[in-house]
Amino acid sequence: MAFRRLEDADVSGARVLVRVDFNVPMKDGIVSDGTRLKAALPTINALHKRGAKTILLSHFGRPKGKREPGMSLGAVMQALSVLLDTKVHFADNCIGDRARFAIDAMKDGEVLLLENTRFHPGEESNDPALARQMAALGDIFVNDAFSAAHRAHASTTGIAALLPAFAGKAMERELDHLEKALGNPQHPVLAVIGGAKVSTKIALMENLVSKVDMLCVGGGMANTFLHALGKPVGTSLCEKDYAPTALAIISAATKNDCALLLPSDVVVAKAFAANTPSQIVGLDAVADDDMILDAGPKTVAALIAAMDHAKTVIWNGPLGAIELPPFDRATNEAAKACAERTRAGKFISVAGGGDTVSALNKSGAAQDFTFISTAGGAFLEWMEGKALPGVEALKI
């Protein structure tokens, strides 16, 4: 994928507007998970070393176009200063005189954080006037927020059209890995798709069956497939209205020579609760009052066998109700197998999705995956094969 990269930019002494994603979780006014701040460090440090004036732009929360004191990025400044080990300046507006004065006062190599872009209604409507006002503050634009790339907002695509625009280091890493995983992968490719509902991942599965060699469907959404195939699902989460969709995906898989791996055994319980008594059963033995909460050991073994044929594994969605142990078992075992094989150099593995990433982190498997996307929605839209406007704006 050809796009403009930070290393191609002449940033020394330049005012560089960097779009980051500092939409971090907070607890009592303190950043409770700094993953997204850390993701921006390589870009900020590179700019610092090369003597640029780094001006950070980000959204934070959903203030709906007006100033909300509780959604000020000022709350993030301290945590960022600590991570960077340097003072981070702050301006309480991302446009206008306040921002301009703060920028005029910057020395080369310094870092300035501007206030929440979403305090302006023009951010989400991609208002050209707002984009012009932001662009006027800098010489160069760097987008390092892949997780915001699926939205055409003033601070993602609007500015990119007005200034020389480059991908930051985190964006570059995302794009290079996503290209290796699905854009131009080594075959055979195995996709593991799980999660709660078929309805949220139809477009994704339709795209995948035409691109990958093996598709494993797990989690609550597999119940809809089982139901569509005439299997009993008891009181399980199951979108019965989507049975025709599931059948269409099955036939598209066949047409495209994509091997479809559905559960062959399941773990059932009587209640949606942690540590509730459970049982491993075959597909025909699910009782009327049973709830399928995880994939069974035969299913996991079949998935691991599929991994042993793969050169590329791409994963979104847990295989069971991961929040309720022991129904995180299939996900954890498959993740462990995937991590081990990645470490042994058998294939490259890329995973993404909010719940998927937290499950992989919790199991300890994440660190051995080739790449873990920090994006939720953008990762899913990319898996759907959609063009992401924030990325399109960086293409050569």
Ligand code: ADP
């Ligand atoms: P991601 O955020 O990684 O894209 P999803 O949001 O699609 O993943 O799915 C995660 C959710 O799916 C989890 O909350 C998990 O509990 C739920 N889930 C998975 N399997 C089941 C199941 N068998 N029954 C009910 N919920 C399930």
Ligand code: MG
């Ligand atoms: Mg989710």
